[in-house]
Amino acid sequence: MVDLLLSQNKDVVVVDNLATGHRQSVPANVPFYEVDIRDKQALSGVFDRENIEQVVHFAASSIVPESMENPLKYFDNNTAGMISLLEVMIKHNVKQIVFSSTAATYGDAKESPIKETTPQLPINPYGLSKLQMEQIMGWADQAYDLKWVALRYFNVAGAKPDGSIGEDHPTETHLVPIILQTALGERDEITMFGDDYNTPDGFNVRDYVHVMDLVDAHVLALDYLAQGHDSNQFNLGTANGYSVKQMVEAAREATGMEIPAKVGPRRPGDPDSLIADSTRAREILGWAPKYESVQEIIKTAWTWHQTHPEGYQDR
Numbered sequence: 001m002v003d004l005l006l007s008q009n010k011d012v013v014v015v016d017n018l019a020t021g022h023r024q025s026v027p028a029n030v031p032f033y034e035v036d037i038r039d040k041q042a043l044s045g046v047f048d049r050e051n052i053e054q055v056v057h058f059a060a061s062s063i064v065p066e067s068m069e070n071p072l073k074y075f076d077n078n079t080a081g082m083i084s085l086l087e088v089m090i091k092h093n094v095k096q097i098v099f100s101s102t103a104a105t106y107g108d109a110k111e112s113p114i115k116e117t118t119p120q121l122p123i124n125p126y127g128l129s130k131l132q133m134e135q136i137m138g139w140a141d142q143a144y145d146l147k148w149v150a151l152r153y154f155n156v157a158g159a160k161p162d163g164s165i166g167e168d169h170p171t172e173t174h175l176v177p178i179i180l181q182t183a184l185g186e187r188d189e190i191t192m193f194g195d196d197y198n199t200p201d202g203f204n205v206r207d208y209v210h211v212m213d214l215v216d217a218h219v220l221a222l223d224y225l226a227q228g229h230d231s232n233q234f235n236l237g238t239a240n241g242y243s244v245k246q247m248v249e250a251a252r253e254a255t256g257m258e259i260p261a262k263v264g265p266r267r268p269g270d271p272d273s274l275i276a277d278s279t280r281a282r283e284i285l286g287w288a289p290k291y292e293s294v295q296e297i298i299k300t301a302w303t304w305h306q307t308h309p310e311g312y313q314d315r
């Protein structure tokens with residue numbers, strides 16, 4: 001996101017407590033504050049110093065299985081983090097925010113593909129915390145005229161195509177990086193969590209969206225708010241569902257590697273299937289994902305993993 005905004009000659013300020021982020025991923029010439037958004041005093045200091053007009057709120061804990069084991073962490077970092085951020089924004093009269101929401105707010109959705117109007121009934125604490133954050137922004141709009149866009153991402157994957165920016169988590173839990181670490185020989189095999197879901201081949205189905213397409217949507221959402229539109233919510237996915245097994249097979253084709261895989265037990269908190277209907281984002285924001293095939297998404301991630309087997313190397 002920072003990379004794209006800079007390429008458009010926008011001024012950017014980054015706040016991150018580096019809980020899972022990397023200092024090296026932010027260019028040295030971008031103002032960077034190592035601040036926890038729950039620290040209102042420190043965050044207020046950033047807003048005092050910088051001339052902030054709009055906020056893009058990515059900061060969160062975002063691992064579904066971790067949220068099942070440690071729900072309070074999610075309500076603290078995510079829900080309370082949002083309250084702190086909004087208080088500081090309102091105090092500084094900053095009233096436009098684009099927010100990273102998630103398909104996890106829908107839970108085991110009763111319709112597929114999922115529309116923005118599909119009932120949000122999360123089945124894990126992570127999804128609930130993100131739904132609470134949306135609802136809190138809704139009340140802040142009514143009370144303080146704060147305008148917000150929730151971008152409900154489906155499963156994000158891929159890397160900058162030149163391989164210079166990619167995923168690097170302290171403990172990797174996401175499917176695509178785990179598959180590619182297995183392809184690189186960093187892991188012996190991948191365990192596919194559960195083959196008895198209510199899906200065509202029994203494996204969980206997800207809608208994988210490229211990170212470059214995702215950041216495009218954020219720029220469109222910032223423009224949408226700058227033009228004075230009302231608060232809104234948008235699903236971001238490609239409308240193509242792939243099962244875990246199909247993802248492993250697609251990665252074998254995309255990389256030419258063997259990628260040993262076995263079936264293991266279900267992982268708690270996983271819905272059967274999450275596929276997006278992104279018509280609203282296409283019609284209102286003019287968003288059009290450029291990467292429709294998971295092969296292409298996986299290939300860009302593969303370039304990153306091959307060239308950065310140790311990630312950002314800052315640990």
Ligand SMILES: NC(=O)c1ccc[n+]([C@@H]2O[C@H](COP(=O)([O-])OP(=O)(O)OC[C@H]3O[C@@H](n4cnc5c(N)ncnc54)[C@H](O)[C@@H]3O)[C@@H](O)[C@H]2O)c1
Nearest residue numbers: 016017018019020021036037058059060062100102153156
């Ligand atoms: N990756 C996905 O598939 C996906 C899907 C839907 C939504 N999202 C959302 O997108 C956002 C980014 O996800 P990601 O996959 O890049 O995760 P990530 O863990 O790589 O990024 C989160 C960033 O927020 C920072 N952070 C966390 N808590 C903070 C706090 N209290 N104060 C300041 N900084 C804090 C971390 O250090 C990290 O840099 C998250 O809000 C996540 O919920 C991700």
Ligand SMILES: O=c1ccn([C@@H]2O[C@H](COP(=O)(O)OP(=O)(O)O[C@H]3O[C@H](CO)[C@H](O)[C@H](O)[C@H]3O)[C@@H](O)[C@H]2O)c(=O)[nH]1
Nearest residue numbers: 062064102103104154155173174175178191192193204244
């Ligand atoms: O080693 C693994 C890792 C994952 N999976 C499976 O692969 C699928 C995708 O799992 P991820 O952990 O990559 O992603 P999640 O669907 O759990 O969650 C991701 O997408 C969500 C939206 O759909 C959230 O927003 C969340 O932040 C983001 O991590 C799931 O069915 C999971 O069970 C495996 O089978 N084996």
